[in-house]
Amino acid sequence: MSAKRIAYLGLLLALAVLFGYVESLIPVNLAIPGIKLGLANIVIVAVLYIFTWKEALAVSVLRVVIIGFMFGNLFSIAFGLSGTVLSVISMALLKHSGHFGIVGVSAFGGVMHNIGQLAAAALIVEGFPFLWYLPILMLAGLLAGILIGAVSLPVMKRLPRINDF
């Protein structure tokens, strides 16, 4: 990996961390905890398409760890990691299949992200009403994923390709 790639990835990681912070400044108070847009996933999706799934996984995991140490706690890191790892891996598999566009890949990633977080919650919190949360957070993840995918498309066109390095 060349220094330019590392620098570019570091820049994108910083952007992803910042997106999470910017989003926390927007006071959207929905009745159910865990529903949010996930602006940082624009970066994750972009990295997945510009680089490979390995870089996307690295950036997303580092983002969760950095944000967790800065603003959260060990629980938020555990929830975040389970969601993000499942999301990136499922997006990578879907992209690799070649049958889906960026919006479909991102939508699936959004759903899997919330499923991963719910699974962690079900394991950590005793008596967690998993089946009640599941459909609601699946729909929320789907909607967020579609929006992120739709935004990622024009963003990707403006970002320099990895071939340029």
Added chain:
Amino acid sequence: MKRNDWILIAVLTLIPAILLTGNIIAAQKIASPCLVITVDGSTFGIYDLNEDRIIDINGKNTCTIKDGEASMTYADCPGQNCVHSAAIGKEGGSIVCLPNRVILKIENAAVTAERPDAVTG
């Protein structure tokens, strides 16, 4: 967007929709609170709280269901503890007549423990 994307989104909408419908149906199926009377450990009868009635329990006790609440209105024992017990409703609870070994108990009481808490981050 590819055709597959639309199919994927449709499927991902359909699955939670089915789950949500299933949840709502399952929640409605949970039995409403009812009164169970046991005498000497064995079930004497199960009664609907919404139906006003007077139940004679072997001539020794009388249970009255009125306005969704059950109370013991007569006991042939000298203590009368059960008669003085507060009425029990859909929130749960029980009335016990120890001398005659009669227990009035609410089953399927309105549970509040299943509500989600705010631990998830």
